[in-house]
Amino acid sequence: xxxxxxKEILTDAYEKGYGVGAFNINNLEFMQAIVEAAEEENxxxxxxxxxxxxxxxxxxxxxxxxxxxxxxSSVPIALHVDHGKHWEVIVSAIRNGFTSVMIDASDKPFxxxxxxxxxxxxLAHAVGVTVEAEIGRLKGIEDIVKVSEREAVLTxxxxxxxxxxxxxxxxxxxxxxTSHGAYKFKGEPKLDIERIKxxxxxxxxxxxxxxxxxxxxxxxxxxxxxxxxxxxxxxVPDDQIKAAIEAGICKINIDTDLRLSFLAGVRKxxxxxxxxxDPRKYLGEGREMVKETVKRKIRLFGxxxxxx
Ligand code: TD4
Ligand code: CA
Ligand code: ZN
Numbered sequence: 001x002x003x004x005x006x007k008e009i010l011t012d013a014y015e016k017g018y019g020v021g022a023f024n025i026n027n028l029e030f031m032q033a034i035v036e037a038a039e040e041e042n043x044x045x046x047x048x049x050x051x052x053x054x055x056x057x058x059x060x061x062x063x064x065x066x067x068x069x070x071x072x073s074s075v076p077i078a079l080h081v082d083h084g085k086h087w088e089v090i091v092s093a094i095r096n097g098f099t100s101v102m103i104d105a106s107d108k109p110f111x112x113x114x115x116x117x118x119x120x121x122x123l124a125h126a127v128g129v130t131v132e133a134e135i136g137r138l139k140g141i142e143d144i145v146k147v148s149e150r151e152a153v154l155t156x157x158x159x160x161x162x163x164x165x166x167x168x169x170x171x172x173x174x175x176x177x178t179s180h181g182a183y184k185f186k187g188e189p190k191l192d193i194e195r196i197k198x199x200x201x202x203x204x205x206x207x208x209x210x211x212x213x214x215x216x217x218x219x220x221x222x223x224x225x226x227x228x229x230x231x232x233x234x235x236v237p238d239d240q241i242k243a244a245i246e247a248g249i250c251k252i253n254i255d256t257d258l259r260l261s262f263l264a265g266v267r268k269x270x271x272x273x274x275x276x277x278d279p280r281k282y283l284g285e286g287r288e289m290v291k292e293t294v295k296r297k298i299r300l301f302g303x304x305x306x307x308x
Pocket of ligand 2 (some may be wrong): 104106107135137138
């Protein structure tokens, strides 16, 4: 089928109480892995493209590739800009057929975030494109020492409601203690689940969890076995992801877990086959590992069997 909007995907998730993964791509192999995994699990899926990915591969190449994959696929796929910071990028993505955009002005003061986000909502909604925005800052809870700082960094539920009312966004990314990358926590991983519940009570739209990778211990161990150095890598455990979905999270962003899976697959293959130099062999092994990880995530989030 043709690409669907992220709103269609998230409305079903919101109404039925499950989560949908947004998985980042930078190249063909990751996209194939994600689409194949979604098809095998009969799950809707969101494919996310960062400004960095556009710089690496070219926005047109990524957009055309995903549109083609969607047209040949039986599951609903949305194509989404991840952490869009520039107006030109948002416009270019919409022109290239993206069905969803994230405008991330969360590092700006509240009023500026509202103004910048509203401008994107006006444009995107005029052409049927979904908008995600963010309020609060992604920062590990442990790095926040004082209560006052914690309140300044994590999403304030009342402010979140004001923001959604003022902007008309379709989905809201909240800061509840996660951060991007492979080093999220030094001690015990902990998300502010109570905060998600409070936001959900006030904000009646799908909520988004960024920095949600589990940094899966078995994948990290495999990569390390074949030479990777990832000391201290730690992510969000599966049970906290489940609790976050029960508390109201509908979209879960995963990038790091795919990077680590690809790395483990490629490292293992190259180490076991030092004479092989056909890139299709080692990239293929990376792709297989990414696919397995996406399937694990889909089942964890509960979007398996939810395709229409
Ligand atoms: O939004 N994301 C993905 C971030 C992708 C960054 O891409 P660039 O390097 O091109 O900027 C997430 O929230 C993923 O979180 P994770 O826990 O997987 O790191
Ligand atoms: Ca941000
Ligand atoms: Zn993010």
